[in-house]
Amino acid sequence: MKRASLGLFALVVALVLTPPAQAADIEGVRLWRAPDHTRLVFDLSGPAEHKLFTLSSPHRVVVDISNAELTAALQGLELENTPIEGLRHARQNKRDLRVVLDLKQQASPRSFVLRRHGELPDRLVIDLYDKVAQQEKTLLQVSRERDVVIAIDAGHGGEDPGALGPGGLREKDVVLAISRQLQKSLDSKPGFKAKLVRTGDYYIPLRERVNRGRKMRADLFVSIHADAFTRKDARGAGVYAVSSRGATSETARYLAQRENEADLIGGAGSLSLGDKDDTLAGVLLDLSMTATMNASLDVGASVLQQLGAVTHLHKKRVEQANFAVLRSPDVPSILVETGFITNPQEARRLRDPSFQRRLAQKLSEGIVAHFTTRPPAGSWLAANRDRQDLRHTIARGDTLSGIAARYNVTVASLKKFNGIDSSVIRVGQTLNIPSS
Numbered sequence: 088m089k090r091a092s093l094g095l096f097a098l099v100v101a102l103v104l105t106p107p108a109q110a111a112d113i114e115g116v117r118l119w120r121a122p123d124h125t126r127l128v129f130d131l132s133g134p135a136e137h138k139l140f141t142l143s144s145p146h147r148v149v150v151d152i153s154n155a156e157l158t159a160a161l162q163g164l165e166l167e168n169t170p171i172e173g174l175r176h177a178r179q180n181k182r183d184l185r186v187v188l189d190l191k192q193q194a195s196p197r198s199f200v201l202r203r204h205g206e207l208p209d210r211l212v213i214d215l216y217d218k219v220a221q222q223e224k225t226l227l228q229v230s231r232e233r234d235v236v237i238a239i240d241a242g243h244g245g246e247d248p249g250a251l252g253p254g255g256l257r258e259k260d261v262v263l264a265i266s267r268q269l270q271k272s273l274d275s276k277p278g279f280k281a282k283l284v285r286t287g288d289y290y291i292p293l294r295e296r297v298n299r300g301r302k303m304r305a306d307l308f309v310s311i312h313a314d315a316f317t318r319k320d321a322r323g324a325g326v327y328a329v330s331s332r333g334a335t336s337e338t339a340r341y342l343a344q345r346e347n348e349a350d351l352i353g354g355a356g357s358l359s360l361g362d363k364d365d366t367l368a369g370v371l372l373d374l375s376m377t378a379t380m381n382a383s384l385d386v387g388a389s390v391l392q393q394l395g396a397v398t399h400l401h402k403k404r405v406e407q408a409n410f411a412v413l414r415s416p417d418v419p420s421i422l423v424e425t426g427f428i429t430n431p432q433e434a435r436r437l438r439d440p441s442f443q444r445r446l447a448q449k450l451s452e453g454i455v456a457h458f459t460t461r462p463p464a465g466s467w468l469a470a471n472r473d474r475q476d477l478r479h480t481i482a483r484g485d486t487l488s489g490i491a492a493r494y495n496v497t498v499a500s501l502k503k504f505n506g507i508d509s510s511v512i513r514v515g516q517t518l519n520i521p522s523s
Contacts, residue, residue: 113159121287125170131211137150139196150186151179161176175187235468237309242311250313264443269450278471294411296412307458310420313426315427323398385461487512
């Protein structure tokens with residue numbers, strides 16, 4: 088009994104001596120608009136607990152933040168294209184902070200916290216998903232021949248700027264510009280349809296990027312990046328595919344680790360696979376991905392070959408590492424590093440719109456070359472394979488014998504079809520491919 092009394096006394100003393108939780112200041116407020124939701128981010132001086140609930144008539148979202156002070160201004164946020172009519176705040180219990188979002192229309196809120204990561208502070212993230220009226224969707228089948236769909240994923244965005252280069256150059260801006268040029272180039276090719284995963288400056292969690300590619304029924308998922316490395320002399324473009332057995336180089340391992348940390352910056356929230364057994368889901372994912380890995384390597388090789396005609400290559404083969412954004416079970420996926428933004432020379436090129444267009448054109452040519460020789464069943468390419476005027480643009484390392492083998496034609500027929508007397512070819516030259 089005496090020992091129990093001493094224990095109770097120690098507990099009371101500990102409670103008395105324990106200092107109250109330190110107040111968290113809201114030091115910054117930022118707003119991002121995505122096609123289907125609006126993201127509101129509160130920068131915090133430290134961790135803070137919060138509660139969120141909604142009210143109607145009129146529609147409001149109320150956020151109570153424990154032991155917090157507002158030191159940032161709520162005015163000046165661009166609310167025009169968002170469901171938010173205005174923001175206001177007040178003290179609660181002389182200790183807590185209440186922030187009220189007055190809404191123009193009903194929205195579905197979701198909130199989560201992001202812990203301090205690198206130079207980024209603790210953050211409270213509130214996502215307001217648009218309430219869209221359910222519409223009946225009908226499929227008008229105008230043709231049995233479908234386009235080859237390419238999902239183009241511009242890395243990072245919104246809260247996550249990606250790698251930073253000289254003069255404030257941001258990876259998220261560079262890769263979105265290149266992605267738009269790639270979409271334009273692919274859409275100009277018969278039988279192809281390109282779709283952007285990210286259409287503006289907002290963040291999409293890595294798993295959601297994969298899911299969007301699948302929802303697009305993509306034949307290929309291409310993630311565009313312009314990353315950084317610990318050494319500023321690192322240079323060159325590269326193409327990567329997923330690996331379940333470790334990275335093929337230290338650079339590949341480093342880049343995969345860095346890209347996989349994006350959700351710590353941009354925030355993944357509480358997404359679900361729709362299956363509570365994550366271990367089983369992971370095993371099934373690995374088994375399914377075996378069927379798509381070889382296809383990813385094949386299209387990656389075709390893209391890498393074309394990239395070599397316009398820029399220096401970091402490696403002359405497709406590398407592999409465990410990139411989360413490439414882990415789609417049924418869609419061939421590649422990640423293209425367009426260059427190292429931390430290299431001053433490459434940063435200048437990546438900033439140049441004309442270089443962005445040339446780079447996108449070569450990416451497009453590599454993708455088109457792959458699917459032209461391996462058209463998916465039921466596609467326009469497959470139905471018109473024998474009627475197409477096939478062309479191949481010479482890249483570094485190409486030989487006539489290699490090109491002939493790739494398109495299943497003879498060297499003699501290739502030379503005759505193009506009026507070539509010798510075996511000398513030059514980078515950038517375009518060859519017409521005869522029917523096999």
